Amino acid sequence: MENIDVLVVDDEAIIREGLRRILEKEGYHVETSASGQIALERLQDENYGLVITDLKMPGMSGMEVLKAIKVLQPEVPVIIITGFSTVDTAVEAMKNGAFDYIAKPFTPDQITEKVRKALEQRAVLLENIFLKKELGEHHGFDIFVGESKEMQKVYRRIIQVAPTDSTVLITGESGTGKELVARAVHNNSHRRDNPFVAVDCTSLAENLLESELFGHIKGSFTGAIQTKTGLFKVADGGTLFLDEISNISLTTQAKLLRVLQEREITPIGGTQPIPIDIRLVAATNKNLRTLVSQGTFREDLFFRLNIIPIDLPPLRERKGDLHLLIGHFLATFSEEMGRDIRGLAPDALALLEDYAFPGNVRELENIIERAVVLAEGDLIQKEDLELRVATDSQAGVGGYVPQNVEELKETKRQIRERAVEPIEKAFVLQALKRNNWNITRAAEETGMLRPNFQALLKKLRISVRNQMTN
Structure with missing residues (x-):
């Protein structure tokens, strides 16, 4: 059998x-x-x-x-x-x-x-x-462009989760399109005719974030000159999207967990809970499992959020979509700006094909928009891209030189990850081999919790079943 x-x-x-x-x-x-x-x-x-x-x-x-x-x-x-x-x-x-x-x-x-x-x-x-x-397979979905295997997996997950009310956790680097995924989940759900409310958890101080999310009663604190409806209630019947959820404090995390469990909120200064009917979608560019192990993110909240995960691949891992994305942005910005741009010169296209895109799709979009503005003819030339390509002694990731501190941090992170990946792979594969490919025993032998060991396998894209077959 x-x-x-x-x-x-x-x-x-x-x-x-x-x-x-x-x-x-x-x-x-x-x-x-x-x-x-x-x-x-x-x-x-x-x-x-x-x-x-x-x-x-x-x-x-x-x-x-x-x-x-x-x-x-x-x-x-x-x-x-x-x-x-x-x-x-x-x-x-x-x-x-x-x-x-x-x-x-x-x-x-x-x-x-x-x-x-x-x-x-x-x-x-x-x-x-x-x-x-x-x-027939999807060759794009909703407002996404791309037909790579990696994006097909994302589209299928959106289609699967959208009709439900399950909480969704979207992970991925900055610029990969996490809010687009959240909107696609909402737009393909039965809540599509109700509000989609997006909150950037990095843009507000803790006390202001709590007031924004849960609302407050007039006079509940200095400056509360009138009663304010919280965004959980504003999104009632629809979808609430919490972007960069890893940045909220442990105090706010505890309140958020209670909301998810009880499906009701109590405004700051209020005494009566208010029932809510929302679909929660959260996103982060950080590894929440790591934050849990560091004690900066609640494990029980992580489990509540991580019911249905959607992991967005960085652009460097879906290069098969690069030409489609370039064509899409080229057509979009040419029409917006009234330019007749036919395409890219061969050396310009080759430069983009070799580029690592630390800023992902958002960075590609900005590059093409700038190039459409700067192009003097009907073809975008290499210099129109204004990419700073490093010499061999300066090279970072894919010959890229960061232009600001955020890009520098991201590039350094990528270099570190690539440097340690071979030893991480050898570490987990040897542990699995010693334990006859049993994940639980391998985790115990190496002193890791099983969920953390599994997270490392997932990060390294190691399938135990495939390894055993090979």
């Missing part, structure tokens, strides 16, 4: 191990997880043929796991198990996409029969998905 990967999620070790033994006897490859949060991290990195999850678990419930799976891997069937067998919970689980429902205690025959039927359904679903993909 095909070696199907099954993920079992239950906070009770006896249930996890019992299911492992039953299913491994049937020839399935079984992985287990003691919590919903850890299960979701695995589902973000690995593909499974089936998930079996308990309904009642501390932290993230089985119902929350189910809803997230239907976005992350919608074709994967989910079986819910619980000791709380009621008609209501069974109906709710089925409404949210569960394949089936089984009550504790159960016999080995009952569970193997449920699994067999679930995998039969999965085979049909995968066939339908394959046919849909054969009919």
Whole structure:
């Protein structure tokens, strides 16, 4: 039989191990997880043929796991198990996409029969998905330009998550288009006719940010000359986008966590909570896992935000889209400025192809806009790009010389990452080999937490399954 990967999620070790033994006897490859949060991290990195999850678990419930799976891997069937067998919970689980429902205690025959039927359904679903993909792929999406494999993955994730109300965390370097993703999620959701409210968390001091988000009552502090409605309430029925969420204080993080849990806000100086109905989308250009380990970002808030992650690739990793983006910006700015620009001279195009774009798509957009203004003929020349290319002794990333302190910081970060990447890869691969490719044991042996070890694998784009196959 095909070696199907099954993920079992239950906070009770006896249930996890019992299911492992039953299913491994049937020839399935079984992985287990003691919590919903850890299960979701695995589902973000690995593909499974089936998930079996308990309904009642501390932290993230089985119902929350189910809803997230239907976005992350919608074709994967989910079986819910619980000791709380009621008609209501069974109906709710089925409404949210569960394949089936089984009550504790159960016999080995009952569970193997449920699994067999679930995998039969999965085979049909995968066939339908394959046919849909054969009919046509996305060559751009919403207001995005690009047809690279990396961007196709982003488009699919937006399409999957948009119809839901799940919280979304968008990660990526500055200039990759995180707000565009947030708007695309909103524009393709049932909330599209309601407000999209964007907040830059770096632009306001802590006390002002809390007032902006939650509102305040007249006289609640010096300068509060009138009652102010918070942006959580302004966005009611729509989407609230918190950009650069890593910059908010621990105090504000605690209040934000409570809002996400309770779905209500209390204005500064107020006593009565106000219910809200919003979809939260957050974005950051920093590694929140690192900030969690440093104690500057709450782990419980991170888990609440990281339900559905969308990681935007830097432009240097999607160079296949470069010509499409150049053509798009060239047409846009030529029309705006009334210029008849036919294209780029060969040496100008070659310069862009070799450039690292530390500022990503935003930087490319600025470069083309400037070049359209400066071009004296109908072709953009190399000098019109005004790129400062370093000599060999000066070279930074891709021959780029930073022009301001922010670009210098970003370039130094990229150089550091590239310098340490080979030793990081050797470190994790050797640890995995010593532990027979078991991530949990490799993490324990190296003294790392499993989620941090997995994050390092993801950053280095190492697939344990592919490595084992090779």
